[in-house]
Amino acid sequence: MTAPRTLVIVAHPDLNTSRITAQLAGALTDLDGVTVRDLGSIYPDRRFDAAREQQLLREHDMIVLQFPWHWYSVPGVLKEWMNQVLTYGFAYGAGGDALHGKRLQLVISTGGPELSYTATGHNRFTMAELLRPLEASAHLCGLEMAEPLILHAAPRVSHDELAAHAVRYRKLLSAVPAGASRA
Numbered sequence: 001m002t003a004p005r006t007l008v009i010v011a012h013p014d015l016n017t018s019r020i021t022a023q024l025a026g027a028l029t030d031l032d033g034v035t036v037r038d039l040g041s042i043y044p045d046r047r048f049d050a051a052r053e054q055q056l057l058r059e060h061d062m063i064v065l066q067f068p069w070h071w072y073s074v075p076g077v078l079k080e081w082m083n084q085v086l087t088y089g090f091a092y093g094a095g096g097d098a099l100h101g102k103r104l105q106l107v108i109s110t111g112g113p114e115l116s117y118t119a120t121g122h123n124r125f126t127m128a129e130l131l132r133p134l135e136a137s138a139h140l141c142g143l144e145m146a147e148p149l150i151l152h153a154a155p156r157v158s159h160d161e162l163a164a165h166a167v168r169y170r171k172l173l174s175a176v177p178a179g180a181s182r183a
């Protein structure tokens, strides 16, 4: 039996300017069975190799989308990846069952604190409400969406808090048995 494999799509406009996304992605490098791809460095012009990306998606059982929360949504680079890679006949529509039954794990960092994401808070809506379009996308593609891993107030977390969060992230992915390598 082939061991399940995890594909981590790191989506930040420029990882060189990132503290949180860069450190969390860096914490995964030695995990067995985990393929980590930084979209910004592989595709600086955002012209994705859809066939390659689709092949990688087929080869993995758990898909992780890791990104900073930008304007209550995914960063532009991830939206563009979705537009170009999750195409009709592959991810949805007639014959589009390539992702059916795979697991989707969102790993998100936000600037706003957790309490700001409430009906009476600064951001007015809960993260669960704001994540509905991604939940709908997962449903359309037949992906089973896991509980998102969210780091709130990311720019203000201490070194130790960030390190503890990285440990949580590693544990989440380590729950998937080993078996793959980096792409």
Ligand SMILES: Cc1cc2nc3c(=O)[nH]c(=O)nc-3n(C[C@H](O)[C@H](O)[C@H](O)COP(=O)(O)O)c2cc1C
Pocket: 012, 017, 018, 019, 020, 021, 022, 067, 068, 069, 070, 071, 072, 073, 109, 110, 111, 112, 113, 154, 155
């Ligand atoms: C263009 C842009 C839009 C942002 N929009 C939001 C937002 O809608 N809600 C929020 O809580 N934080 C927002 N932030 C803050 C980022 O989510 C936060 O700084 C990021 O998660 C930190 O991760 P990084 O160090 O990897 O960039 C935004 C930041 C930028 C640059």
